[in-house]
Amino acid sequence: MTKETNENKEDYLEHEPVLLSQILHFLPHFESDKNAATYLDLTFGGGGHSIAFMRKFPHLQVYAIDQDEEALSAGKEKLAKLGLNHSVTFFHDNFAKVLSQLVTEGSETERIKFDMILADIGVSSHHLDSFKRGFSFREDGPLDMRMDLRSEITAADILNHYKLDKLIQVFTDYGEEPFAERIAEKIVETRRKNPLQTTKELEAICFYSYPKSLRHQHRHPATRVFQALRIEVNQELAVLQKAMELGVQLLKPGGRMGIISFHSLEDRIVKNFFLDCDQAEFRILTKKPLIASEQEIALNRRARSAKLRIIERKKI
Ligand SMILES: C[S@@+](CC[C@H](N)C(=O)[O-])C[C@H]1O[C@@H](n2cnc3c(N)ncnc32)[C@H](O)[C@@H]1O
Known part of the structure; x- marks a missing residue:
């Protein structure tokens, strides 16, 4: 393995998940359906969010997507080291493509549905630090x-x-x-x-x-x-729009979808999409986007422009 590849892997290991405490606060109550709780991580990256959720809810079934092979292989290695890889299914592809397959797979009743879907979009600090990219x-x-x-x-x-x-x-x-x-x-x-x-x-x-x-x-x-x-x-904005349209179709009743965006163009798309969802079926849980605390920003500069919005499929 080259020195650069080794350093890249280390980058992933050190990644700090953005807005973690806010997301944990808004996670659905997985405990109520202990053995069938499912989480779809649209942007696995260094696995920071997935790992935090699995630590809190050890029974969670995780489906992890990343279109970056380096991210995925470093993440798999990290999960194996932590002994957390047994309950994770990985997809190396664009999240819009994976979602589209999940939405059309089997019949409505056979289709896998999620308690939580999260996207922490954009590039990772690894991408920015790896100059060859x-x-x-x-x-x-x-x-x-x-x-x-x-x-x-x-x-x-x-x-x-x-x-x-x-x-x-x-x-x-x-x-x-x-x-x-x-x-x-x-x-x-x-x-x-x-x-x-x-x-x-x-x-x-x-x-x-x-x-x-x-x-x-x-x-x-x-x-x-x-x-x-x-x-x-x-094609980041087009795939974000498509992913949200497909993602809400895969939420269980009471399931939630959170999107963390990093600039106003993305946040506008998320906000408008949530507003356009049928409010009889969905409930916006964040009237205003959640943002990072000063302490988090001091530790992780990437958090300074992060905005989290969450929508829930109503239970009815
Ligand atoms: C900011 S990082 C995610 C960090 C992760 N939440 C963590 O805590 O470690 C974003 C990741 O999403 C991936 N990504 C971005 N857009 C994607 C897309 N359309 N489909 C699949 N993966 C995508 C990137 O390759 C990158 O690894």
């Missing part, structure tokens, strides 16, 4: 950004092949980037000479496209473009 511009790396390495389109493909208008739209819609036009024009000009290949090249284009007076602000000029590209590469 191209999610971050802290160090140089290839412009990749695929969470699932089997998917075909990388960030480089988008940057080198999308038309100018489409690039502007991606940076505006998914990054709310105020200088989208200038950045996209510079990308098109640069790629005429040489295709873009590395994260540092893109970082420099963003940096020099910003007016001098705004280049050294709190948020780096490349931050929004990197976010936008990541969303486009992984």
Whole structure:
């Protein structure tokens, strides 16, 4: 095993699950149906949430999805070390695809239903720290950004092949980037000479496209473009919408679905989806999204923008 792979595994082992105490507070009362309690983790990652739930409810049957193979294999290893792997079924795929299979499998009565479904969406700290994946511009790396390495389109493909208008739209819609036009024009000009290949090249284009007076602000000029590209590469907003539509169909009566999002675009989609659900059948448990405490933010910076919303299928 290479040094980098070893370090990646360590990253997973250290992962802190976001908003854990808030989620534990809102978990359904698994105890009432002890032997048949089921939890679907749409974004297994380092397994932080799954492990916390299994520790609290040792009888829980866990179904764990991640489209990132590195995440899944590190998570499996971690569960095995903790002796918790016996009650987990793993899926290496996009959660929208797995949900779609679960919703169409067998008849309505045969179909597996869940007491709790959770999505902690977006990239993990492992993705950001593993420079070869191209999610971050802290160090140089290839412009990749695929969470699932089997998917075909990388960030480089988008940057080198999308038309100018489409690039502007991606940076505006998914990054709310105020200088989208200038950045996209510079990308098109640069790629005429040489295709873009590395994260540092893109970082420099963003940096020099910003007016001098705004280049050294709190948020780096490349931050929004990197976010936008990541969303486009992984089609994050479309799969989130689809997953919620399918997820609610798989909730048991009294079952709950929680979504943790990390930026306003995602949170808006979650909020609107919950509001659009038939309120005779579903109940929104979080009128306002739950957010991290100051203590949690001090320990885990990723928590600062996390928002959790939860919906419940009514018992009737
Ligand atoms: C923030 S991490 C989850 C961390 C996890 N809750 C924990 O406590 O360790 C998000 C994970 O979800 C995965 N992921 C994101 N979008 C996905 C999707 N559409 N389908 C499957 N996995 C996805 C990523 O690969 C990443 O490993």
